[in-house]
Amino acid sequence: MKILSKEQVYEGDRLTAERQNISSTELMERAATKIFYWIHSRLQGQPIPIHVFCGIGNNGGDGLVLSRHLINHGYNVNTYVVNYSDKRSKDFLINYERIKQTSKNWPLLLNEEDELPKITPDAIIVDGVFGIGLNRPADDWVKKLFQHMRASKAFTLAIDIPSGLYTDHVPEDENGVVWANYTLSFQTPKLVFFLPDTGKFTTEWEVLDIGIDPSYLQGVKTEAELIGKFEMLSVYQPRDKFSHKGSFGHALIVGGSYGKIGAVILASRAALTAGAGLITAYVPKCGYIPIQASFPEAMVITDNEEDFISNISFEQKPSAIGFGVGIGTDKKTLIAFEAFLKQYKGRLVIDADGINMLANNKELLDLLQPQTILTPHPKELKRLIGDWKDDFEKLEKVKSFSLKYDLIIVIKGANTVTVYKDLLYVNSSGNPGLATAGSGDVLTGVITGMLSQGYDPLTATLFGVYLHGKAADIAVLDLGYQALTASLVIDALGEAYLDLFKQPNVEEQEKQ
Incomplete structure (x- = not known):
């Protein structure tokens, strides 16, 4: 299995949208729906508290799509927007409007001065704060949020990559990274899942096939590859019937x-x-x-x-x-x-x-x-x-x-x-x-x-x-x-x- 770089992931997303004649918003819907079905197949409607933390970029957009599907299926969902910047991605804004139309329980805006939400150990945390595009350390108050999440002992599921983890270098402060129990990675694992300095931030991981263009995946040359059974x-090399020990x-x-x-x-x-x-x-x-x-x-x-x-x-x-x-x-x-x-x-x-x-x-x-x-x-x-x-x-x-x-x-x-x-x-x-x-x-x-x-x-x-x-x-x-x-x-x-x-x-x- 090829391990794509951050730039190759972006290129795969772009080519998929172009060749399949879909928008980036539709691709986001597809990806986040895969996460919903992964969760739904395991919980089967159980009334477990689910806390979905969304950033203001595309990873946060994935979180909003997931929250909308969870709400529509009757789950006990609390959605938070971690407001670390005034900028919003286009797909985040589109899905923010969609979730507002789905439920009166709108996402709660979390700012630096706000009290952190109470999270019980029997809850599930979904981390959709930062994605693979992170290029600077988290703000101090966001680090406190991540530490609060870890201290809660709740099961933590990361979308694509644990927030605060870069794809190409080691984070400066491990308190600025979400410690995930499980990570659902889109289409390809990340190299950081396998290195001692960074693999500790997710106990387990799994790849979700979100339908990235097959010809792109087949043709792209990657620096890293995951070697498995297939x-x-x-x-x-099978053995010939007439072979001998000298063979x-x-x-x-x-x-x-x-x-x-x-x-x-x-x-x-x-x-x-x-x-x-x-x-x-x-x-x-x-x-x-x-x-x-x-x-x-x-x-x-x-x-x-x-x-x-x-x-x-x-x-x-x-x-x-x-x-x-x-x-x-x-x-x-x-x-x-x-x-x-x-x-x-x-x-x-x-x-x-x-x-x-x-x-x-x-x-x-x-x-x-x-x-x-x-x-x-x-x-x-x-x-x-x-x-x-x-x-x-x-x-x-x-x-x-x-x-x-x-x-x-x-x-x-x-x-x-x-x-x-x-x-x-x-x-x-x-x-x-x-x-x-x-x-x-x-x-x-x-x-x-x-x-x-x-x-x-x-x-x-x-x-x-x-x-x-x-x-x-x-x-x-x-x-x-x-x-x-x-x-x-x-x-x-x-x-x-x-x-x-x-x-x-x-x-x-x-x-x-």
Whole structure:
């Protein structure tokens, strides 16, 4: 699913009105009516107090349309116009007149000097104060209103985007943003829903299809895309009846040091379970017995050293290599890593201390092959590219880094973002249960396994990240977040594959 920028949303609205021969007011009616039906299907006429807060722009116009429909269906509605400016949009004024003709209970004008309305915890708040066009912080009295809304503990539903949240940078003051329980986003999710600095302002979100011109949506090129089941199903490579293990490549995992052989076992198991035809682990001598005893499907090559890797040499011709899990940063390991990069020209995933060695020896970055995949966690990423002030600066720095070295960067987190040059791919799967030891090793293995099967590096990365998260989503249903372990994520990879072919339920269809 494409994630449109603010400017692309405006252009989509304009072209839709033009090509469908409707006015912007009719498009607003269509959008807000979708919100009404969403609410109505859940409340079924229950007399719950609903407080609709409208700004004086088009987001407020959406709120007025919604209030009118709620009133017409007998709901207990209080409508407020947050009067933060003397300017009104045309569509706001049109719908202001319409609601006045619908009910004698006209919207209440809220000014700076007015007392804030009483809101009980059992009520519903609908936030339609600011939309995506916000270009300055809220006034102090509007901030107090937002804090009053939050303090009420009432369920808060935001129209399109929580008010006070920008689409392209982090708000200056979190008190100037509505904290929404749920956001109904028109046609496309907003990038800010997925970033740690801004995603906290909406607990959940859902996209409402408001009928934006299909040809525009199909043709528009976006900076960001949300990756889900349907995107991955379209790139899935089915297996031929007469294929054999050699058809799906030979994955090699290079890593491990004394006390950290488990990382190699996890990554190797994940690579094979993700679909690699053959798997070999390259480890120090101390890893030989643990791997042979716990993972009989794996072949093992050992280094000359007992406790760490000092020389990466093998006769096999791997289809893809995953490097760095549990490997440590011994000086001899660093020398071996440099020598390896100088001679290896194949597909490569680098994780953990492999990334730390790159960060501490930046000259090694010039040895990386195009589209090498790096999978850093936040601290490793900072060592690699330097600190950042917020998520947007982080993304810009990662894009520049990716462009400079032609690398694919996986920014691991609650919504893992894969960056390739100036494009962002936001993963839709995964959950907090993945915040556990070894889950990163599993991800490295899964991506290496996808590379081994012949997926191109970017597709292998996106597919691997998605399957890894989906396996965690499946496993956590029976376990809860706390009990999820990296090994159980591997065990659920098969179900994650099968899930690609299951028909979505109603909730999944709405999310898509």
